[in-house]
Each structure stands twice: as structure tokens, then as C-alpha cells.
Amino acid sequence: MxxxxxxxxxxxxxxxxxxVHAQESMDETISEVLKNVKRYGDVALQTYSKKFDGLDVSNFSVKTTEFLQAEKAISSQLKDAINLAKRNIEKFHTAQKEAVTVVETTSGVACWRKSAAIEKVGLYIPGGTAPLFSTILMLGIPANLAGCREIVLCTPPNKAGEIDPAILYTAQLVGITKVFKVGGAQAIAAMAYGTKQIPQVYKIFGPGNQYVTKAKELVQQGGIPIDMPAGxxxxxxxxxxxxxxxxxxxxxxxxxxxxxxxxxxxxxxxxxxxxxxxxxxxxxxxxxxxxxxxxxxxxxxxxxxxxxxxxxxxxxxxxxxxxxxxxxxxxxxxxxxxxxxxxxxxxxxxxxxxxxxxxxTNHTLPTNGFARNYSGVSLESFVKKITFQKLSAEGLANIGPSIELMAEAEGLYAHKNAVTIRLKSLQNDGTK
Incomplete structure (x- = not known):
């Protein structure tokens, strides 16, 4: 040091x-991977599996028998440890749920917001020198608590084409059954664009090496959100x-x-x-x-x-x-x-x-100085907030004239008219 x-x-x-580490034209390399997976789907994934991992894989999906074998391969002591962690992570993240609060901003005007789960999320779990099965707990648990309808997990296999048993055991423990033997930038591309075998998702989570990080960065530029910038x-x-x-x-x-x-x-x-x-x-x-x-x-x-x-x-x-x-x-x-x-x-x-x-607490956190403006992963990472409002006749009468003035000042007369036509209707009906 x-x-x-x-x-x-x-x-x-x-x-x-x-x-700063040399990246050897990484943008160009990863862009090519993303483009090929988007265009050729599973065929491109097979090509990259052979090129990068030396594996001839045609079916990327983990079978039920592989989950069963993984459960038998894990010691009872490790299972107990994983379950202890699961309970604590669930407890902390469950406490992050928010009750819906209705606010009456003006008499007759009610506003509120509620959380709605992101329907389809993708989790990337590194499996190279350190198979990070703990990250499955950190991402899978809040995804389930949020109510995500579909959770897709991609992780690289070893040289024998197998997934680390701890990864499969933990995935099944938190209810994730759509697990695919794909790693690297090509896995990010598969989840971002979808292939015949791997479903497309609406948001991608998880750590990875510099290639995975760059792939996440590039798909985000193309409109697929990610958990946070990583390093x-x-x-x-x-x-x-x-x-x-x-x-x-x-x-x-x-x-x-x-x-x-x-x-x-x-x-x-x-x-x-x-x-x-x-x-x-x-x-x-x-x-x-x-x-x-x-x-x-x-x-x-x-x-x-x-x-x-x-x-x-x-x-x-x-x-x-x-x-x-x-x-x-x-x-x-x-x-x-x-x-x-x-x-x-x-x-x-x-x-x-x-x-x-x-x-x-969650271990998926902002790096490289992004803690200045990003939070770590939480329950909120897996939901979006939808706002609601309901105006009664009284509520519109209370704020309508102000809306008319503001819309006219911005030159948006259709906006003004949407209020004016309703206020006139109330006057004609004699409603207050």
C-alpha cells in the first residue's frame, strides 16, 4: 500500500x-457482442460460449435434475448458514415496504402514490474465481418481496458446463427456477434483448467483471435500465x-x-x-x-x-x-x-x-465514487412508483382557475380548455 x-x-x-486499467478497445468489442446476440440470439450465445468458455452448449437452461443434484451436494452446515442469511435479509428488506398515504393537497383534491413491481428482472451472478451465491440472496429476495412476476438468472458455467451447486441451491431457495448457463457480456445482451431460450427483461441487476460492467453500461444507453453504475x-x-x-x-x-x-x-x-x-x-x-x-x-x-x-x-x-x-x-x-x-x-x-x-443489509452497492449520487440495491430498486390523483367537483373548482391562468401563460390553450369546459359544466349544473 x-x-x-x-x-x-x-x-x-x-x-x-x-x-485506471487498460481496456483494449472494450467499447468496440462489447458493442459487437451485443449486436450479434441481438441479431442472432441463441446462435450467437453458442458461438461465444465456445469462443470464451470452450463449451459446446446448445441448451442453456438449467434442468430440474441439476437443481436436485445441487441440493444434495451442499452440506447441511452451509444450508443452515444460507438460511440464516436469508432470514436476516428478508427481515431487513420487508421493513422497507411503504404504506400508501393519501394526501389531500386542497379540499377535494386527493393525491397518492403506490409501488408496482417491475414485471421482469434479470440477475447476473458471477461464477468464475468466486461463485457469488450470496448475491442471489441480495437480489432475489427483494425481487420476490417486490412481487416481480418473472426473475431470470444468468451465470457462467465451469469448464465442465456445470453451475456451482451453491448457486443453484440458493436460486431455488429464493424461488428462482429460470437459470441459464451463460456468462459475460453475452449474458447481459441475452437478458436485454431476449433470445428463444432466454426471456427479455425490463431491468438488469448484478455485479461482474469489466466486460459485464461495460455491457450493462451500453445496454442502458440503449434503453434497458440497470441497477447502478458499477466498478x-x-x-x-x-x-x-x-x-x-x-x-x-x-x-x-x-x-x-x-x-x-x-x-x-x-x-x-x-x-x-x-x-x-x-x-x-x-x-x-x-x-x-x-x-x-x-x-x-x-x-x-x-x-x-x-x-x-x-x-x-x-x-x-x-x-x-x-x-x-x-x-x-x-x-x-x-x-x-x-x-x-x-x-x-x-x-x-x-x-x-x-x-x-x-x-x-444489501451488498450490491455503488462503487467508483457513485455513492455521491446513487443508493445501494433495496426493495425500491425492484419497483416503480405510480402516482394517482382524484378531483371532486369541489376540488376542480378550487384549483381550476389557477390551472387556466398557468396554461394560458405557457400558451397551452388546449390544457386551459380541458379545465374551462369542466368549470362551465359545473356552473350550468349549478354544482359547487
Whole structure:
């Protein structure tokens, strides 16, 4: 990790920039994939499966027997863990349901809004070096709670053409049966445009590598909404002398092992604490199976010593991290000053892994500074809000003259007439 000591504010913008990795004409490459899948459908998917995965696949749908085999392959201990996480995630997201509230803005004018589920949603679940079955819980549970009628899941198979058993078990657990063995940008294209085998959806969710991310970005430009702009995983930790260096180091490494393009930051007002954490990072890194990946991420990461915790908070708000851990003595009060972050973890025992798996909050979060203007996935991500209004004769009489004046001022006389004709009818009927 690179070390910085009390950098002046004029250097903060540069420090907040995420690492830029070579993309080798990615726009052109992914655009070609999207175009071919849109035009040739399943034939294009077969071609790309052979080209990218070395698989000769003609039927992408997961069969019932594969779900049954997956359930048998999962240990009872892992099933219990997944079910515990499921209960907590359901509980947290169920609490996000909103009651319909009717507001009478003027006597006789009632306005309200209600949530309506997005009918068809697509979930992308990575299945490469880390099969993220936990993401199925994070996306499938709120999709079901929202009432989405059709949930489509795409995930890449392994070299044998099989899906990780934990992914299939978790999908079935949350009621998802339309699972397809397709990965990469071609999976995003299939869900965006539809093929004979894979249904078209109205919104696409889920993390992925740079190719999946770019595909989501491009289909959104074409009118298919996505959950949020995404990028490599990131974690920022604010620590003071009350932190446990071993804990802080473990959190930094837990995020660094996500991928070589991940980034972790440690902010502290004590050089001694930073040194202790860095020593722990070196020791713990030696024991990690994904050591090589974590080392690459650490090369793009930073430890910064500031004059005060308040300055650490200011920098964190500028950086807008996906995950933020506040490992300080007064973590809860400091958190009141946080305005830009995807998900915040308070105190020495609130490890980021808890949010990734089982505390109940959603782990699908904005990265790359988008926490400044985006929220993480929630129940609201799977619904749209529809507004309603109902005017009585009295209500129209109360606001009609104002509408007429405003419409005339904008030169929209048909708008004015839609009110005038009704007001005259009320006068002729003698209704007030």
C-alpha cells in the first residue's frame, strides 16, 4: 500500500481517483457482442460460449435434475448458514415496504402514490474465481418481496458446463427456477434483448467483471435500465488508537481479495496505528489462498495519515466509498457526518464481511465514487412508483382557475380548455 502523510486538500481529488486499467478497445468489442446476440440470439450465445468458455452448449437452461443434484451436494452446515442469511435479509428488506398515504393537497383534491413491481428482472451472478451465491440472496429476495412476476438468472458455467451447486441451491431457495448457463457480456445482451431460450427483461441487476460492467453500461444507453453504475470493489477504513490492528488488517484484505482491480484505503490520525496495521497485513497476507490477487489490489491501495478524525471524515466523503468501516472509539457519533458511502460499518466488531453475507443489509452497492449520487440495491430498486390523483367537483373548482391562468401563460390553450369546459359544466349544473 502506498503511504501518504497529511496530504493537502488540493491533492485530494487526485488521491480519490480510482485506478485506471487498460481496456483494449472494450467499447468496440462489447458493442459487437451485443449486436450479434441481438441479431442472432441463441446462435450467437453458442458461438461465444465456445469462443470464451470452450463449451459446446446448445441448451442453456438449467434442468430440474441439476437443481436436485445441487441440493444434495451442499452440506447441511452451509444450508443452515444460507438460511440464516436469508432470514436476516428478508427481515431487513420487508421493513422497507411503504404504506400508501393519501394526501389531500386542497379540499377535494386527493393525491397518492403506490409501488408496482417491475414485471421482469434479470440477475447476473458471477461464477468464475468466486461463485457469488450470496448475491442471489441480495437480489432475489427483494425481487420476490417486490412481487416481480418473472426473475431470470444468468451465470457462467465451469469448464465442465456445470453451475456451482451453491448457486443453484440458493436460486431455488429464493424461488428462482429460470437459470441459464451463460456468462459475460453475452449474458447481459441475452437478458436485454431476449433470445428463444432466454426471456427479455425490463431491468438488469448484478455485479461482474469489466466486460459485464461495460455491457450493462451500453445496454442502458440503449434503453434497458440497470441497477447502478458499477466498478471494482472498494473499502475505506477510518481508524484511531482504539482499533484492533488485526481486525483492520483482516478487513483490508477481505476486500483486496475480491480482485486485482479492487482498492482499499486506511485513514488514521496515528502513524503508529498505520504501522501496526501494515505489519498485520503482511502477516495475514501470507496465509491467504488468493494472495496473488490481494497483492495486486494492495499495490493500488493507500494508507493516509491525517491530522484529525474530522479530516479523515472529510476525505472519506470526497472519496465516497462503496464500503466504509469506522473503527474508532466514537464511531456512532462520527457516522453522523457521513454523507457519501454505500454501506457503513460501525465499531471494531462490524466487519464488512457481515454486510456481504448475513447481517441483512444489501451488498450490491455503488462503487467508483457513485455513492455521491446513487443508493445501494433495496426493495425500491425492484419497483416503480405510480402516482394517482382524484378531483371532486369541489376540488376542480378550487384549483381550476389557477390551472387556466398557468396554461394560458405557457400558451397551452388546449390544457386551459380541458379545465374551462369542466368549470362551465359545473356552473350550468349549478354544482359547487
Amino acid at each position: 502506498k503511504l501518504f502523510n497529511q496530504p493537502p486538500k488540493q491533492e485530494w481529488d487526485a488521491l480519490c481517483r480510482r485506478p 471494482p470493489s472498494e473499502l475505506l477504513i477510518i481508524a484511531d488508537r482504539s482499533c484492533v490492528p488485526e481486525f483492520v488488517a483482516s478487513d483490508l484484505l477481505s476486500q483486496a481479495e475480491h480482485g486485482a482491480d479492487s482498492q482499499v484505503l486506511l485513514l488514521c490520525e496515528s502513524k503508529q496505528v498505520i504501522e501496526k496495521v501494515m505489519n498485520e497485513v503482511k502477516q495475514q497476507l501470507l496465509k491467504l489462498p488468493r494472495k496473488a490477487i490481494a497483492e495486486k489490489a494492495l499495490a493500488n491501495s493507500m494508507a493516509i495519515c491525517f491530522n484529525s478524525l474530522e479530516e479523515c471524515i472529510d476525505f472519506s466523503n470526497s472519496y465516497a466509498p462503496e464500503h466504509l468501516i469506522i473503527a474508532t472509539e466514537n464511531a456512532t457519533s462520527l457516522a453522523e457526518s457521513i454523507i457519501n458511502a454505500g454501506s457503513v460499518f460501525l465499531g471494531n466488531y462490524s466487519c464488512e464481511s457481515a454486510g456481504d453475507y448475513a447481517s441483512g
